[in-house]
Amino acid sequence: MDAQTDMAKSERGTGRKSDERAGGTSTPPQQAPAARTSRGRVFHGAAMYGLSLGSDGRSWAVSLVREGVCLYKSFSFSIYGGEKEALVRAQAWRDEMVREHPPVSRQSLAEKVRRNNKSGIPGVSCMRDAQGEPTGWIAQTHLGTGNHVSKYFGVARFGPVEAKLLAIAERQKQLQQMTGLRRIHPGEPLVRAAPPRPPETLPQAVARGAMLLSTNTSGLVGVALMRDKKGRARRWIATTRLADKQLSASFSVLVHGYEQAKAMAIAARARQLQARAESRTGQTAADR
Secondary structure: OHHHHHHHHHHOOOOOOOOOOOOOOOOOHHHOOOOEEEOOEEEOOHHHOOEEEOOOOOEEEEEEEEOOEEEEEEEEHHHHOOHHHHHHHHHHHHHHHHHHOOOOEHHHHHOOOOOOOOOOOOOEEEEEOOOOOEEEEEEEEEEEOOEEEEEEEEHHHHOHHHHHHHHHHHHHHHHOOOOOEOOOOOOHHHHHHOOOOOHHHOOOOOOHHHOOOOOOOOOOOOEEEEEOOOOOEEEEEEEEEEOOEEEEEEEEHHHHOHHHHHHHHHHHHHHHHHHHHHHHHHHHHHHO
16 A cells, blocks of 8 residues: 555646546556656556546545546545545546446447548548549558558459449458557556455545544544634634534633643543434434
């Protein structure tokens, strides 16, 4: 977990989100490759594939795009007990989405008509002379790095109709040689191939009553220090929500002293939580 978090810290703030236009594969965090470049773009290790620091700076955001659909979810530090824990939950959800929504096959992608296609048939083009008259049809397919196949059918030899039909048939033969899925990120295949993380090993969400809010300055859930306009400590208070009412207790710093008032507020918070627990237990028994 520490290795994953260290990597996350080194990459946080980049604001990068995963997109099918980026190109790549995925790996479990502990096997994450180093950052690499491709055509001027920077790809980070699989541990951070699809992950970025939330705009609030207090959460991890997962963003994946599949066929124009965005898969997004945010994981708050406070809800999952900290930055490390939220990162683990975000990575687990990312892994699950990657397995459930793999990239499209390279063959189906090659069968889509591109905007610059003038024939209406992917991979098949009409060759013309200087006067604009068709001279032949060509079928071509990019099978991979350094592997480009093409075949030409001349109109003079086969006739305009037969040449086109032969090119279309040849294109289908070429597509049969194309295998695999579209590469959208160097870390995506590794993440997809990694085994699922057992649910019991994942950090659990913190109960709302035990969650330390970002506005809390005391470091204690349900306990707060109240100050006057000049910033001087005035009183410690303990508050707890019980059904539709708010339990509250206040202890003056002037009367009890700073440390004693704080200790009294902490003890009051404990009593409030006990009262809430007993209330819920009684309600459960009544429902039965």
